[in-house]
Amino acid sequence: MKKFRFSLRSVQTVRAIREMRAREAFGLALKAHAEAEEHLQKVRSDLRHLQELILSKRGAIVRAADQVSYLHEQEIQLQREKDAIAALEKTRARLDESREIWIVARRDMRVIDNLEIKARQEYRLELEREEQAHLDDRTNATFGRAPLLMS
Secondary structure (H helix, E strand, O other): OOOOOOOOOOOHHHHHHHHHHHHHHHHHHHHHHHHHHHHHHHHHHHHHHHHHHHHHOOOOOOOOOOHHHHHHHHHHHHHHHHHHHHHHHHHHHHHHHHHHHHHHHHHHHHHHHHHHHHHHHHHHHHHHHHHHHHHHHHHHHHHHHHHHHHH
């Protein structure tokens, strides 16, 4: 019998490449999301530290220039926090989008894999039928000559 050949091999290759690229894009999006979360935590930590500093100076006499610089720095930190939250939301949206693309690519790849499995099963079944037919022919040929050998 002929060697097994899967007629959709080129489609399988293209879908495997597409799935691999989608998985890599998802990994990069996941990394970017983690970095955005870390950045937000750092910004919030800096903001808390600044607020603690401002609160610790409340009981003491603070010069007007220092008070203004503290408040200005607090506004800057609050804006950085808003920017970090917006960046985190963008990376979350990219992460969700890339996850969906990867899921679709993986589903397409599984369809081709299942078709290959079915084709291999059919090939094995046909191979077994051919082998059985060959054995039957040989048995019949031997059985046909058997009376001549016994006499």
